[in-house]
Amino acid sequence: MMLSDTRNWLLALPRPQKIMVMLAADALVLPLCLIAAYYVRLGDSTLLNDYGIGAPIIIALATIPVFHVCGLYRNVVRFVDMHLLYSTGVGLAVLAGSVYALSYIVNDPLPPRSSLFIYWFIAFAYVVLTRFGARHLLRARQADAGRIPRVAIYGAGESGVQLAHAMRSSQTYTPLCFVDDDPQLRNQHVAGLRVISLDTLRNTAGLLGVDEIVLAVPSASPAARHRIYNALTTLGLPVKTLPTLAELANRKVSDVTVRDIDVADLLGRAQVPPRKDLFAKCVTGKTVLVTGAGGSIGSELSRQVVSQLPAKLILLDHSEYSLYAIERELRERAPDVQITAVLASVCDAKGLDALLRRETIQTIYHAAAYKHVPLVEANAAEGVQNNVVGVWNVGLVAARYRVETCVLVSTDKAVRPTNVMGASKRVGELIFQALAKRAHGSTVFSMVRFGNVLDSSGSVVPLFRQQIRRGGPITLTHPEVVRYFMLIPEAAQLVMQAGAMGRNGEVYVLDMGAPVRIIDLARTLIKLSGLSERTAAQPDGDIEIQVTGLRPGEKLYEELLIGGKVEASAHPRIMASQEHMIELERLEPMLAHLLAACKAGDGLEVRKALQSVVTEYAPYSVLPDRNALPRREADAVSEQVPLVSSPPSAVSPMVTPVPAIEKSQVPVGRAA
Template identity: 40%
Template structure:
């Protein structure tokens, strides 16, 4: 509040100063024009013109100030003055002189004709000079204020974004200790030229060399339209320097043509993954949830909560958030009610393992569409508690799938994982059985049952990047299980887009699979994150290799070879052909498995192997 009042006072003071300056310049311009007409000698000016000048002095000043105010000459931030402000000044001065001519002629106070033209020219020059002088003085003072603590900046890209960035960095009072010293651009015709006095010193191959030659502290990637591949390649070069990396995200604010310093963010490891984001036109496919009752199990989790966000914006009749963790459920409930106060949201606490609870929810609300995201997903923890993995993942899914059939739901969408393919851990095997439940029920129910399979979700609870960040913040070391371990990655919005699109495409029995591009080495991910955090690998921070954990693979597969692939309308989303299996035998085996896990026997892995033939365990 104090800062706001101070800013208002400063604004008022600046305006008063400008108005007083303009009063002098307005009257000085007319007087100078008269003197020019009479060889710059006041004594030679006819007394009638001196008299007319004096009589119209005050009205002319008031009229001019009013015109300037209406043309918003006093509303601009002159530290950012540009061609647009110059146009405003010319417009205001032309209007002023036209009024000057008309009024003096009408009142019989006409001056020599050349005086009007000259006074108009002088007014434009003097008013423009007074405004742009502020920018010049500020720039000069800033150049003298450079100290040993000055942040020396290299900008990648010599386009419109860089043009505006250099100007804003130069003029911002909050960045007095920052200075752009060089620019990099891949276009040969730009190299050697200047932007606002800053030289374009070379292409991307010069980044490392120039970071040393120009003693660079910070590199800003300012090519909003760059492809993901180009961005990744350039940032991979930048991260080999010792500079802090920042980036302008996406194609932004082109409506105004303006760039704000606040849009610059630190480079994130996501920028280095090198895959184009999955684009799904959600609005065109989400008509199927409108006016429907939608149930999201595990609705407080990373995927479940994002599903709720996307669904609620498409006007369901009712959204039911079902989760066993009350804090997570409460957080997403409050967020959605803030953003969509008109939405009909029901938040329920309970476990999918509780058959009676699930039955009562379906009986009361009769959901049309179910997104089943509730699951135990941590591989090492489930290896230590295999019975719990089966109880929650398999029989929780079975409970919800049964009720979807019993109460006539339209669609049931299961969230699955790439770990279900040729599983080597109990979590993956449990999710493969969930997929088999979906396939089995689809064959005997009017409900459309589908599964959605994807890889690791960046930023989700328990995922690798938040873990690495915590380890780095704690001073290291960063733990990686194996030098060669690789994983497929996707963002939470991408995962949710796939799930929602699967619901739209679902005809029953499909396993939808995302083409996630090339897998990423976890070791490279850790090294990149260390560098992006400002540390030098092997000096400030180390990586510790701990060995593969029980049930962990070096690599994950997205589908079994015998499943084959079918394309969908979205070329990055595919359908795996379901494998055939004996459904009756499958359900008999599930009955035996259920008894075993609830009796807490230690035979669960052997029994799971009898159901999932591709499951391998040591």
């Protein structure tokens, strides 16, 4: 209680009074330090009798200004560090040498040189003990402030040592030990903490009282980090991590940089870096339009675009709040870039035409679309109208006003689609392919196809996290569902590079590595949260995984290629595919029939019309051969499920359907 009262009293003092307390303590103790040095030198009071009490007082009065110059009184005691103590030690040494030199010059009786050295040692020990003791006292938490998490740091390297020091300097974590599998470090002490192996931690975590594990190996490759995560999940403790070296490039390691494991860390592959020449080619110094700019992909596209200094960036979205949020963010991020926000729908053909007539746009990234599979499946007419009419309108004005590059953001669900959303995206690809052939090179139309985007709106990752926070259960449609994953920045960078590489009508796909089983992803998230899965064999587990069954139109696995000719592109991790297409003359009446079914709101007719355009569209689940699951182009074993017609949905009055599409509506030249 006495210590607690003293700490509270010191913390409550104004800063000038705290300095006065330190000055008074030093003025009292420093003369005693020299007296102690005399006694240590001769073992009696002979030196004190010879020089008297005046010498210790003079030395003390000379030492206090030295402390001031070294910054000892300017620094907050709670944040005293080794740099400050080093400067104080040097200052004391200079003082002792100066006193001896001055005594020699004025021919005063010389004190033994060793007594001044002993004074330096005692005075410096006094500074260290008092300042670090006060720091420890002032940083001590109140008894009722709650228990500080006790952590084991995986990685006894430079980053781990910095992190241990940062944790000791804060009230956020208490470091207990290092975990490192380097046999040369085992059972050694680094930064005052013992280094143990992972096996030792596994056997003694409970005895040590470890609450969390922090991974401090920012230089490890994604594959190595993935291997370490898998090993750490067996401990049943929450796992956090330091950012990678790229993320730490402009900041030091601290306890604040410790973050939860990002699911991106679990992919086990490095991000695909952009080629700088391709990345900037269609953006720098140009006027760029991003449709769907408020969505997950559109907003990241906009961030990447402003990083390459366009002459002007036009953001288009029909969601007022989403548009407001991304415009505000980008204005703060890139105040020198001219940004225009347009609240509109890509289904408004007249509005798009007026925009391109008003602005000389050179690059379009079309990311506006409905993408949530179950919602589009249940609202087929509205989903197809938005996704197909939007692509048609954007492609039409791009050709009409000779936009240099027009890129469509597509999805792996467009490959042999089993749902309305995927089929509508494939129709969009067919439209761009047909327009590419008609444009005769005046506008380069290209498409970018990729898999699931981690942490995008509607993805499984935020859903699983939310379900874990609620205590479960985690809902999964099928235990054998596998997906390809990529990061949002990767997706945006791929779109921009594809536009730069575009040779009219090509589809670009990313080498996305191995597919991920969704149930494995769910189990990993449970383990990294320090919880266990509840099963029949383990009824006392924390989180249950419930299988709810495949939703209408959902596949067990996705593909990236329809089967066309695949070629290497200018980027080593991006493939280019020339896939089958439909001539615009044949496509136009098919689109007219499709959009008429959408206007009528007949879900069954919409699906039939989709099948007439996308012949590979099969509105039933596709169950793959389990033995072929790891293969990217696995042969499917189809199992038909009754076609579920969506209920009629009202067509939004803001959407202007395209009725009969005339060939004359696709002019190649710029309007006057």
